[in-house]
Amino acid sequence: MNPAEQLCVSLLSKCKTLKTVKQVHAFASKTGLDAHPFVFGKLLLHCAVTISDALRYARRLFLHFRNPDAFMYNTLIRGLAESDTPHNALVVFAEMRRKLTDPIDSFSFAFVLKAAANCGDLRDGMRLHCQALVCGLDTHLFVGTTLISMYAECGRVKFARLVFEEMREPNVVAWNAILTACFRCGDAKGAEAMFRWMPLRNLTSWNILLSGYVKTDELELAKKAFLRMLMKDDVSWSTMIVGFAQSGCFDEAFGFFRELQREGIRPNEASLTGVLSACAQAGAFEFGKILHGLVEKAGLHWMISVNNALLDTYSKSGNMDMARLVFERMPEKKSIISWTSMIAALAMHGYGKEAIQIFRKMEMSGTKPDGITFISVLYACSHAGLVDEGCEYFAKMRVLYGIEPAIEHYGCMVDLYGRAGKLQKAYDFVHELPISPNAVIWRTLLGACSIHGNVELAEQVKEALSKLDPDNSGDHVLLSNVYAVAGKWKDVAALRRSMADQRIKKAPGWSVIEVDRVMYSFMAGKQSNKITEEAYEKLRGIMLKLRVEGGYVPEVRSVLHDIEEEDKEDSVFRHSEKLAVAFGLARQREGQIIRIVKNLRVCRDCHTVMKLISKVYGVEIVVRDRSRFHSFKDGSCSCKDYW
DNA sequence: ATAGGGTTAG
Numbered sequence: 001m002n003p004a005e006q007l008c009v010s011l012l013s014k015c016k017t018l019k020t021v022k023q024v025h026a027f028a029s030k031t032g033l034d035a036h037p038f039v040f041g042k043l044l045l046h047c048a049v050t051i052s053d054a055l056r057y058a059r060r061l062f063l064h065f066r067n068p069d070a071f072m073y074n075t076l077i078r079g080l081a082e083s084d085t086p087h088n089a090l091v092v093f094a095e096m097r098r099k100l101t102d103p104i105d106s107f108s109f110a111f112v113l114k115a116a117a118n119c120g121d122l123r124d125g126m127r128l129h130c131q132a133l134v135c136g137l138d139t140h141l142f143v144g145t146t147l148i149s150m151y152a153e154c155g156r157v158k159f160a161r162l163v164f165e166e167m168r169e170p171n172v173v174a175w176n177a178i179l180t181a182c183f184r185c186g187d188a189k190g191a192e193a194m195f196r197w198m199p200l201r202n203l204t205s206w207n208i209l210l211s212g213y214v215k216t217d218e219l220e221l222a223k224k225a226f227l228r229m230l231m232k233d234d235v236s237w238s239t240m241i242v243g244f245a246q247s248g249c250f251d252e253a254f255g256f257f258r259e260l261q262r263e264g265i266r267p268n269e270a271s272l273t274g275v276l277s278a279c280a281q282a283g284a285f286e287f288g289k290i291l292h293g294l295v296e297k298a299g300l301h302w303m304i305s306v307n308n309a310l311l312d313t314y315s316k317s318g319n320m321d322m323a324r325l326v327f328e329r330m331p332e333k334k335s336i337i338s339w340t341s342m343i344a345a346l347a348m349h350g351y352g353k354e355a356i357q358i359f360r361k362m363e364m365s366g367t368k369p370d371g372i373t374f375i376s377v378l379y380a381c382s383h384a385g386l387v388d389e390g391c392e393y394f395a396k397m398r399v400l401y402g403i404e405p406a407i408e409h410y411g412c413m414v415d416l417y418g419r420a421g422k423l424q425k426a427y428d429f430v431h432e433l434p435i436s437p438n439a440v441i442w443r444t445l446l447g448a449c450s451i452h453g454n455v456e457l458a459e460q461v462k463e464a465l466s467k468l469d470p471d472n473s474g475d476h477v478l479l480s481n482v483y484a485v486a487g488k489w490k491d492v493a494a495l496r497r498s499m500a501d502q503r504i505k506k507a508p509g510w511s512v513i514e515v516d517r518v519m520y521s522f523m524a525g526k527q528s529n530k531i532t533e534e535a536y537e538k539l540r541g542i543m544l545k546l547r548v549e550g551g552y553v554p555e556v557r558s559v560l561h562d563i564e565e566e567d568k569e570d571s572v573f574r575h576s577e578k579l580a581v582a583f584g585l586a587r588q589r590e591g592q593i594i595r596i597v598k599n600l601r602v603c604r605d606c607h608t609v610m611k612l613i614s615k616v617y618g619v620e621i622v623v624r625d626r627s628r629f630h631s632f633k634d635g636s637c638s639c640k641d642y643w
Numbered sequence: 644a645t646a647g648g649g650t651t652a653g
Contacts (some may be wrong), residue, residue, distance in 0.1 A: 182644080207644040214645095238645040270645040277647070308647040340648040375649040382650090411650040443650045474653035481653090507653055548645075600653055 005040065008033055012047045017302060017331070018054040021047055041065055042072055049079025070100060081115035089115030090124055093520030104131075106140045113146040117153035125150045139166050145177045152181030157190070172200045176208055183212035194356050198220045207235050214243035234260075234268045242274035250278035254287075267294060269303050276309035283597035283624050285317035302331045314317050318595050318629060336367055343571050344376040348628045350638040352384020359393075371403050378412035382419055383628060385642050390416040411440050418448025418609040419642075423457055439469040446475060450482050458482040471503045509600040511576040515587045522579040532579065539582035542613065543573065550612040555605040577606050581613060581621060601643070611635050 007302045008028050015021045025044060028034045034041075041061065048058035053210055062076055073096040080089035093112040097104065109132050116125040132138040138147065144167045151160040151553065160181040167174055175198050182191035195201075195209055198459060206229050213222035226232070226240055237260045245253040257275040260267060267275075272295055279288045292310060300306045307330050314323040327334075327342050339362040346355035359377050362369065369377075374397045381390030397403045410433055417426035426445055430437050442465045449458035462479045469475070476499050483491040499506075520531060528536075546552035555571075577598050584594035602610075602625055610621050615635030623630045631638035 165648095176644080204644055208644095211644060233644095235645050240645095242645060268645080269647095273646045303646090305647045310647095312648070335647080337648045342648090344648065372649045379650065406650095408650045413650095415650070440651050442651090447651060450652090472652080474651090477653045509653075627650090 004031070005036060008040065009043050012549075015047055016051065018048070018051055019629060021051065021054065021057070028588045038065075042075070045072060046075045049075060049082075053146050055079055055083050058454075070096070070102055070105060070108065073100070073110055074105075077108065079116065080113040081111055081118060086118035087114040087121075088470075089574055090119070099272065103547065104135060104137075106137050106142045109135075109137055109140075110146045113143070113150045117146070117150040120153055122154040122156065125154060138163070139168060139175060141167065141169075141171060144170075148174070148177040148181055152177075152184045155182055155185055157185040157187055160185075172202050172205065176202075176204050179205060179208050180212075183208065183215065186216075188212065188216050188218075191288040203231055203233055203236070206231075207233075207239060208420055211243075214239055214246075217247065219243055219247060219249070232263075232265075234265055234271060237263075237265055238268060238274060239272035241271050241278070241506045243277040245274045245281070248281065250282045251520055253278035253286045262297060267298055269300050269306050271307050272298065272300060276306075276313045279317040280309070280313040283317045283512075284514060284519070285319060285595055286514055288313040288317050288319075304333075304335050305329065305337065306513065307331070308335065311338065311345065312341050315341070315348065316624070318593075318624060318631075320345065320349050334365070334367070336370055336373065339367060339369075340373045343373065343380060347376060347380030347383055349631070350384065350629065350640065352380045352386050355380035356386070356389060369397075369401060369403075371397075371409070372404060374403060374405075375408050375412060378409060378416065378584050382412055382416035383643070385637075387416055387420050387422070407435060407438055407441070410435075410437075411444055414441055414444045415448070418445055419451065421448075421452050423448055423452060423454055429458060436462075439465060439472070442468065443472075443475060443478075446478050450485075452476050453482065453485045455482055455486050456501055461547075471496060471502075471504060473499075473506050476504055477506055507600075509597045509598065510574050511580040513580040513584050513594070513596050520580070520583060522576040522583070524574045524576045524579075531583070534586060535579040535583040538586040539573070539578055542582055542585065542617075543609075546609065546612045546616060550616050552609065552612055552623070553590065555608060575603060575606050577602060577623060578609060581610065584621075585613075585619070594619060594621045595624075596622070599626060601625050607637065607641075607643075611637055 005564065008024060011024050015024060019150055020043070028040065041064070045058055045061050048054045048061065058076065058079055062072065065072060073092065073573060077089045077092050080086060080092060089112055093108065096108065109128065113125065113128055116128055125249065129138065132143050132147070137143045144163055147163045148160045148369060151163065157371065164170065170503060179191055179194050179198070182194055195205065198205060206225070209225055210222050213219070213225060222240065222243060226236065229236060233529065237256065240256045241260070242254050244256065253275055257271065260271060272291065276288070276291055285351060291313070295301050295306055295310065307326055311323050311326045314326060323345050327338065330338055338398045339358065341357050343355045346358060355377065359369070359373070374393065377389055377393050381387070382395065390413070394405070394409065397409070398405065414426050414430060417429060426448060430441060430445060442461050446461045446465065449461060458479055462475065465472070465475050480492050480495045483495065508523050510521055510523045512519055522532065543552070577596055580596045581594060586597070588594060602623060607630065610623065610630065610632045613619065614621055614632035621632040623632070628643065629638065630643070
């Protein structure tokens with residue numbers, strides 16, 4: 001190769017996107033550098049298949065070569081194996097065997113086995129195993145290792161172990177493969193033993209141990225192993241961050257991320273998506289913006305996964321404008337996750353119609369929706385009162401896309417009917433389900449009864465629930481609220497007694513507000529400190545002003561206990577979201593949006609109060625519920641009082 | 644070896 005060709009090659013190795021590959025390609029053909037098409041073509045192809053979304057381009061290039069050799073076939077097979085159509089790799093492999101007379105080398109087997117593993121097709125995998133055996137390559141280090149992974153992917157530890165035992169001198173990579181295989185097939189004990197026996201370990205072995213623990217929900221064990229590690233890399237850190245984020249412990253995820261930064265480790269795409277997901281769960285708006293900055297700084301803004309996480313974080317922390325911006329500026333092709341996240345985001349913020357529009361756009365773009373997409377669409381319909389549309393899409397998912405509805409989809413339908421007040425329809429729907437309803441289904445129905453005050457149905461539903469999930473405090477409270485609304489105080493009292501007897505406690509509600517990068521949390525009830533005192537003080541003033549200027553009358557119908565009217569007033573007065581808003585009004589700069597995250601759903605009275613505050617004080621308040629957003633402005637809410 | 648989206652409820 002002459003120096004100019006070498007320059008091209010080194011340029012190519014730095015390419016991260018299809019666009020840059022194409023630029024180099026164009027440059028090369030313009031200056032005649034591709035006069036050496038074989039050398040150059042190989043490398044271009046190699047580069048193209050390592051980049052996601054570049055496969056079609058790679059295939060087209062491949063067709064330009066009349067007599068591709070084994071290396072080129074291998075390269076294409078490798079790319080296809082990693083793509084979302086790994087089966088094509090098997091097809092190309094068969095073609096290669098037909099056309100090439102050279103013996104198949106270990107690389108070909110390794111790549112095509114990878115494809116079989118990604119297909120999860122045991123039969124293809126075993127056929128390839130036999131072929132490798134005939135070629136005498138099955139005990140080859142590289143091939144044996146991929147055989148182990150293939151069997152692990154198909155859930156056959158025994159076969160994986162057999163292959164491993166046949167290998168004469170397994171290296172670390174092979175040991176790591178069998179370690180992974182044990183974890184993947186659910187044999188954690190075997191994996192631990194394997195880890196202890198390993199004659200050689202590297203950093204990867206430790207990381208496999210970490211991720212194995214994380215996947216089996218043994219976070220404490222993962223933490224212990226993590227502390228024992230002398231060397232840690234970004235993968236080790238990512239594993240911990242992601243592990244904690246996935247099991248909802250966002251505080252610990254934040255902790256690991258901060259520590260990673262202190263150690264001077266560069267955050268990669270996995271650690272950033274992990275911490276962003278924790279951020280989305282916590283609804284931490286300011287922190288999310290800081291993380292966005294870190295994404296830019298790390299140069300990872302071109303990655304789809306990172307953008308998906310950013311989109312989700314912005315929407316779940318109440319900033320739809322930024323979420324939209326991220327969505328529109330997404331690089332290359334949007335993934336199914338991008339579309340679904342956007343649909344869910346719009347739905348959560350009460351833009352049901354727009355969510356459906358995005359779904360249509362997705363259909364037109366040629367991306368096929370999956371089960372989760374439909375959950376989001378149905379969720380959008382039920383929370384916007386779009387009953388007909390919901391039914392339409394429910395039918396569509398099976399007829400048009402061949403997706404069989406799962407229990408979650410049925411749950412959405414029950415919610416769709418129930419929320420809209422079609423209780424009978426919802427009830428019939430539950431009785432006609434092809435699968436037996438779970439607690440969530442009944443709870444959805446109970447929620448609908450509570451919204452629409454149907455005592456008889458609520459009692460029936462509670463009966464079914466107490467068989468499936470008797471200890472759920474929320475269900476008792478819900479039924480009690482139905483009684484309270486109907487004025488059946490005796491029933492309320494009886495229910496309270498039985499709750500006390502069974503030691504079922506009502507879960508406390510809390511609200512969080514972020515002021516100057518500090519999170520303040522409020523809980524209804526006893527404990528008082530300087531912060532809550534300050535909030536109470538402000539709240540008293542607010543309520544007085546609302547009565548005088550806003551014509552506020554406390555709404556007390558959803559109070560649990562049979563107590564005097566005044567006490568009921570006091571009880572709703574203490575709700576955590578009111579305290580948080582009061583604190584926000586006291587401490588935040590004027591004109592700043594007051595953002596609150598709550599663990600339960602807002603009560604009717606608080607909802608009214610928020611609307612009034614937004615009008616009387618001229619502020620914008622954004623409250624994140626357990627399941628959606630309420631954006632209060634000029635005396636009305638984005639949910640249009642339908643929630 | 645690490646990633647991103649989803650039903651109900653207090």
